[in-house]
Amino acid sequence: MLLRNAWYVAAWSSEIPVDELLARTILNVPVALWRDSSGKVVAFEDRCCHRGAPLSKGRLEGDQLRCMYHGLLFDTTGRCVEIPGQERIPPQAKVRTFPVVEKHKWIWIWMGDASLADPSQIPDTHWLDDPEWRSLEGYTYYTTNYLLIADNLLDLAHLPYVHPNTLGGDEAYAACIPQVEKLENGVRVTRWGEGIKPAPFVQKIKNYPGPVDRWNIYDFVLPSIFLMDSGMQPSGHNAKAGDRVNAAEFRSTQALTPETDESTHYFFSQPHNFAIDDPEVTQAIHNQVVTAFQEDSDMIHAQDRMLKLTSDFKMIPIGADAALSYFRWLVANAYKAEQAISNPVKIQEV
C-alpha cells in the first residue's frame, strides 16, 4: 500500500555532492540522483532505457550522463542524445525522470504522476537549516514496511518502555492520555505530562533539580512525515499556555520513505534552540536520538518477525491506538483513490 502521488524525502542534500551519483530505490523504483552544472538535482530512473543497466554506475559529462554499459548519453530531461555507432536516435529512447525539490537540506521527490506534483504541498521543515536551531543529519534503514514505523511514532506511550534510558524515563508519562485531532491529511497528537521526572536524554544536559512538565505535540501527515514540537521545563511555570521558562525545546523532523514494500529509508533530525553555540550539546542530543532509534529499530524488526511467522495473528485494539488507526485509515483511503484514478472502472451502459 505505497502512495505514489506524494512528496517523499529522497536524500539529505549532502548525500549528493557535485560530480557524484547517488543510487537509491524508492517505492520499488531504482533512482539515480545527481546535480547538473548549475547544482540543480536531477532524478533519473536508475535503468538505462536500452538494457536496464544502472545509470548510477554511469559517467557525468557536464549536464549529461553517460551509461557505462554501451555508452548511451542522456541530457537532464532524460532524452538520449547519443548512441555509439548509430546516427538516428529513436524518440522513445528516454529514461524516466522525477520531479525534485531541494529545500532545507532535504531532497524531495515525486514518484507518481508528474502533472500532480505541487511543490507548495511540501511540509515546512525550516528548522533543519534555520540559524536559530541546531541539529545533525540522521539516517537509518529498516527491513520492514513503513507503516510499522508510523505506528510507533503515532503512539508515544512506548517512550518509557522502549527508551527507559534515553527518550523515555518516567513510566507515568505513558499513562498521560494524549489529545488526538484528525487533520485532512494526517493527525495531530498532543501529549502533556506534568510534574514528572525529566527524560534521561535531556537530564544529561539540563540537569533539572526537580520535576518537569513535558510535551510532545506533533503532526504526522501523508505520506509519512513527522513534525514535532517537543520539550520539557521545570514544573511551576505555565508551560501549557506557552510560557516556556528554562525549557529544552526540540523540533524533531522525521520522514519515512518506503524503499520497497518491505524496507524503508528513515531520515531524521532533532533540532534544538538552546545552547546553539555548543556543538557538543548538538552532538550529545543527536547521539542520544541515534541510540533511541536503534531501540525502536530492534523492537519494530522483532515485531515484524513475529507478525510474519503466521498470517492468522489478530491484533486487539486499545485506546492508545486512536491516532495510528486514523492514520492507517487515511492511508488506505488515499491508496484506494490513487488506484481508482489509475484503473478507472468503466461505467456499464444500460
Add this chain to the structure above:
Amino acid sequence: MLLRNAWYVAAWSSEIPVDELLARTILNVPVALWRDSSGKVVAFEDRCCHRGAPLSKGRLEGDQLRCMYHGLLFDTTGRCVEIPGQERIPPQAKVRTFPVVEKHKWIWIWMGDASLADPSQIPDTHWLDDPEWRSLEGYTYYTTNYLLIADNLLDLAHLPYVHPNTLGGDEAYAACIPQVEKLENGVRVTRWGEGIKPAPFVQKIKNYPGPVDRWNIYDFVLPSIFLMDSGMQPSGHNAKAGDRVNAAEFRSTQALTPETDESTHYFFSQPHNFAIDDPEVTQAIHNQVVTAFQEDSDMIHAQDRMLKLTSDFKMIPIGADAALSYFRWLVANAYKAEQAISNPVKIQEV
C-alpha cells in the same frame, strides 16, 4: 505435515533460569517461556495481543510479564491486567498460553487443542536425571523438515557409513537385518550385531580386546521422540538373553521439535550407566555424540539441498526402509485425523 496435538520438547530445564525469558518458535508459533515466582514454567504465545510485539523482550514482574513496547501487563493465565492510560481492560485482551510439563530436565509443551493435553502421554525419559545414569545436555538445529531427521534415526544402517570414526565402525553392522515391530504410536527397531568390531566411540573408553556383540533397540514414537537401549559387550556372553557382562550401556534420548516446516530443534542426550563417577567419561561420550550428530547434520542438510533442487526426484525404496516407511505412514494418518477434527466435513442431508 506438523502434528499439533502432541507433546513436544520445548527446552532443557536449564534453558529457563528464574528471571529470564526464553524465545523459541515451535510449529511456526513463537513462544515465550518463563517461570512464575513458584518456579513453574509458563508458555505464552510470543506476541503481545496488542500489536504483536515479542513478549520475550518483556519485563518479568513477579508473577506477571510486561510487554516493553507499550507497557501492557499480563498474569500467568495470559490475561491482560494493566494497560497504561486506560481503565477498562477489554476481555479479549489476552495472550494465548500453552500447557507445559517439566519432567526429567525437559520442558514439554502442547501446541494443539489444550483440552486434549494429557501429561500421562509424555514418554518416560527418567534416565536424564536418574542417579544411576549420567549424561550431558545436547542441542542442535536443522534447517530441514524434521522428517528427514526421523528417516535417519529409523535406519541405523547408516552408522558405519556416516560415522566411521565415532558411532559406526564395522561395516558388517550395516548388513545386520533389524527386526521392525509396529507399535500403535510408533515403531520398535531391534538391531543385533554379533562378533563384530566395537564402535570407535566406545572403544576409546572400553578398549575391548576382541570382537563384541552390539545392540540398538529403540522406540521411535509420535510425534518424534527417540528412546534407545544401546550398547556393546565382549562376544561370548549371552547378550541377547539379557546377560550383560562388561557392557557399555546407553539410553540415548532424543526429541525432534519442528520450529517451522523447514527447520527443527533437536534435543539429545546419551546417558550411560558405567563409570558414572568419572565426569571425563561422561564428557568424552557426549563429545563423540556431538561430533557424530554433526556428521548426520552435514549429510541430511546436503540431502535436503539435493531434494529441493527439483521436484521430480523419485526415491526407490529398499528393505531397510521398513521402519521409516511405517513411521511416515503413521504421521500422515495422524495428520489426516487432526485435519478432519479441525475441519469437519458436514454431513449432507438427504
Add this chain to the structure above:
Amino acid sequence: MLLRNAWYVAAWSSEIPVDELLARTILNVPVALWRDSSGKVVAFEDRCCHRGAPLSKGRLEGDQLRCMYHGLLFDTTGRCVEIPGQERIPPQAKVRTFPVVEKHKWIWIWMGDASLADPSQIPDTHWLDDPEWRSLEGYTYYTTNYLLIADNLLDLAHLPYVHPNTLGGDEAYAACIPQVEKLENGVRVTRWGEGIKPAPFVQKIKNYPGPVDRWNIYDFVLPSIFLMDSGMQPSGHNAKAGDRVNAAEFRSTQALTPETDESTHYFFSQPHNFAIDDPEVTQAIHNQVVTAFQEDSDMIHAQDRMLKLTSDFKMIPIGADAALSYFRWLVANAYKAEQAISNPVKIQEV
C-alpha cells in the same frame, strides 16, 4: 528457457583428478563427476536413487561409487550392485548417468535425451591445448540467468565503457559498426577498428608506438559457446585481408553453462600465439582477462538487480542489438522445439 539437448561444458579436465569427486549442478540437476580406473570421466546424477543423498560425498571403490549414507554401491553405468543387508537388487535401483566427452581440457556433458547426443557436434576448441597456443584456465560464477551474459558477449560496443583500462580503451571502437551474419545455430560477428588506440591489456605487452587495426571476429553458437579470433596490429598493413604483421592474436574460448535458471558457470580462456615460451606473458594476459571479466560481472549483476526490482521495465532496442536479438530468437525457437518433442500435441481426429 534452458535447452537440454545440447553439449555444455561441465568442468575443466583438471577439476576432476583421479580419486576425487566433483559436485556441480547443471540445468538445475546436481551432477557428480569422477573418473573410472581407466581415467574415463563418469557423470552421475548427484542423488542416490534410494533417498537422494549426494553421491559426490560418496566413496570411490575402483570402478564403483558407494553412497556414504546407507552404503549402496553403483557401477559406472549407474546400476546398483550392492545394498547392505539385502540380497535382491531391485532393477529400478539405478542412478541416472549423462553422456560425457573430454576434449581439449574441457569436459562436455549432455543433460538431455541421451539418444540425441552426437559428439561430432562439439565445437572445435583445439587452441586450449594446441602446442602453438598458450593459455590458462578461467572460471567465474554468476547469480544471473546465462542470457544476460550472452547479451554482453554479443555486443562488444561495451568494451570501451565497461573495460576502459583492460580490454577496452579507445571509445571510437564502440562506434565501429560490426557485421552480423546469421548462422543456423548461432551468429557470427565481425568488428573492425582501424587506426585506433590499442587496448590497454595488449599495450602493456606489445607497447605499440602508434595506432593499430583491431578485430573481434567470433561465432556465438547454441547453447552458449563463444569462439573468437581477435587481436590487433600496427595500422598500415592489410590486416583485413589476413596480412598479420607483429600482431597480438587471441582465440578467446568461452562457455556459459546454466547452473540453475538464475545462476551460471562461466568457463573461459584467452589463448595467444605470440611469446608462447614466456609464461609471464601468458599469466599477464590471463590476469587482465580475469580483471575485465570481474568488470563485466559487476555490471551484469547490477543490471540483473535493476531488472528484478519490478517486472514492468521495457527495453528499447538499438542497432547494436542485432546479434543478441537474433541469438535470443534462436534460443526461443530451439526451446519451443524441445518442448514440442517432450510434450507432443495430440492430433485431434475429425
